[in-house]
Amino acid sequence: MSPLDAPARNSDLDAALAEARERYTAQRPRSAAIHARAREVMPGGNTRTVLFYTPFPTAMARGEGCRLWDVDGHEYLDLCGEYTAGLFGHSDERILAAVREALARGVNLAAVGENEGRLAGLIVGRFPSIELVRFTNSGTEANIMALAAARAFTGRRTVMVMRGGYHGGVLTFPVGGSSAVSLPVPLVFADYNDAEGAARAIREAGESLAAVLVEPMLGSGGCIPARPEFLAALRGATRETGALLVFDEVMTSRHGPGGLQQRTGVIPDMTTLGKYIAGGMSFGAFGGRADVMSVFDGHRPGSLPHAGTFNNNVLSMAAGCVAMGEIFRAEAAEALFARGEALRERLNAACARAGTAMHFTGVGSMTQPHFRRGPVTQPYAETPAEAGLRELFFLDMLEARVYIARRGMTALSLPVTEADCDRYVAAVEEFVAARRPLLPEA
Structure with a gap:
């Protein structure tokens, strides 16, 4: 059974977040220990704010292609792409x-x-x-x-x-x-x-x-x-x-x-x-x-x-x-752009089929979810509910072993394949199906 299937987890956002954080913590004792030691010598326990999140950040041990392995032995599909810096993957x-x-x-x-x-x-x-x-x-x-x-x-x-x-x-x-x-x-x-x-x-x-x-x-x-x-x-x-x-x-x-x-x-x-x-x-x-x-x-x-x-x-x-x-010649740039455009269309189609207003914006190989109706054409201050859903999405993607930015952004790298895109679409489909009672209506 999927970790998202239990109905109680999906009836209340605060409860869903609490359980997701508890699962996250239980699966990452070594990351927790690394963070605790770092807090003794660094404010907040890290030196790059975008990588900080509670209860503690996942510490990665190594990367290869578009895969990452954390210090607790979990393997992830890396769609964070080092916030667009990791275009070539980890080991070209x-x-x-x-x-x-x-x-x-x-x-x-x-x-x-x-x-x-x-x-x-x-x-x-x-x-x-x-x-x-x-x-x-x-x-x-x-x-x-x-x-x-x-x-x-x-x-x-x-x-x-x-x-x-x-x-x-x-x-x-x-x-x-x-x-x-x-x-x-x-x-x-x-x-x-x-x-x-x-x-x-x-x-x-x-x-x-x-x-x-x-x-x-x-x-x-x-x-x-x-x-x-x-x-x-x-x-x-x-x-x-x-x-x-x-x-x-x-x-x-x-x-x-x-x-x-x-x-x-x-x-x-x-x-x-x-x-x-x-x-x-x-x-x-x-x-x-x-x-x-x-x-x-x-x-x-x-x-x-x-x-x-x-x-x-x-x-x-x-x-x-x-x-x-x-x-990264012209043909590689165009192919990556096309792959990202197709992926975003599939993600929005999945949200539409589920009847939720969750909406993905972006261009080419970069995309980000918004927990409101589209089109989204201007930046905005999130509501507490939107902030909670964004955290829940992040934690559920980690549970599915898909590594994305904490804010939900993904940036495809060149090693990402069509099968990898299929995996992400499936993880999003599972999220919108399992968390449907918490998501905004279309």
């Missing part, structure tokens, strides 16, 4: 070989190398908006440096962001609140997918506005795609006022050979990248128009500095050349 031999070869030649050389130019060439040749590019250690750093470039180039200070947007740990803008760790940059806010309102706000900011920073699909904000008219309105209004349009494609650049900008046809002035580009190594990049990026040209007097000990580290450069030059 071509990437491992490139890293081993780089290690054999020395780790920290404090010098330029041939691979950074090679990787830059691959990126410039791929993304329509990028004429020149520089590297960072993360997507967060890439967004910080892109804003620095925009402010220096325009001579302006203010930046427009979207409510619900996320551009890194120090550039996060939750709906209905604020983040104390965000950088103290003068900000103007707009609502995602509100074309008229955003364009009006850009015009009102006028000559004070340096840049508009936006994800062409919200990632952490719920895998909500931008409407074409919204992106077009941002493009038009920024051209009118002289502000730079910056696409954060740290997550969404996987959705086509040239990212979502190529797929939508809306070309920004600058683009930020990260996550998978270096084959899963630490990496970020920002690039764009040559005149904008030339503010960093060291051959020019008064150029902007851009430090970073590991910006061109040999591991990321070597892995990136293989990842982007040999593996």
Whole structure:
């Protein structure tokens, strides 16, 4: 009998959550012990907030392909995909070989190398908006440096962001609140997918506005795609006022050979990248128009500095050349996009058959469930019931041995097969059938 079959577990959300947490805890004594020891020396017991959840996070021991094994011996289908950074899975031999070869030649050389130019060439040749590019250690750093470039180039200070947007740990803008760790940059806010309102706000900011920073699909904000008219309105209004349009494609650049900008046809002035580009190594990049990026040209007097000990580290450069030059070519990007589109259609069809309003949003290989009627076009503050259902979904997927992000997001990696997608659809079908009394009506 399925662990979800007992009727008592499905009659009350609080009771269902309590039992799911109890099962989770009972199955993971070693993870619990690891967490307890970590709490003695780390606040909260970890060093990456997105990986924290109660009662304690599952500790993983190893990964291979799109499979993970935790310290208590459970095997999972990994659909979290390291929050899109794990595009190539955990053990692609071509990437491992490139890293081993780089290690054999020395780790920290404090010098330029041939691979950074090679990787830059691959990126410039791929993304329509990028004429020149520089590297960072993360997507967060890439967004910080892109804003620095925009402010220096325009001579302006203010930046427009979207409510619900996320551009890194120090550039996060939750709906209905604020983040104390965000950088103290003068900000103007707009609502995602509100074309008229955003364009009006850009015009009102006028000559004070340096840049508009936006994800062409919200990632952490719920895998909500931008409407074409919204992106077009941002493009038009920024051209009118002289502000730079910056696409954060740290997550969404996987959705086509040239990212979502190529797929939508809306070309920004600058683009930020990260996550998978270096084959899963630490990496970020920002690039764009040559005149904008030339503010960093060291051959020019008064150029902007851009430090970073590991910006061109040999591991990321070597892995990136293989990842982007040999593996994630145009045909691989299109095939992954198509697989993800088909999967999301199947998930929504399963929810519709069950008569529930649970709805999956996303683009291509990224998707996220929402426990409300679709379409979902803007980020929102969850109700307590929605938050509870999201946790229950996460715990039930772990019970089915499917590893997803705590918020429910999935990001397919290249090793994921059609059979793996079938497995996830079956797990969701079981969830909506067993938890039907707790889910919202269609």
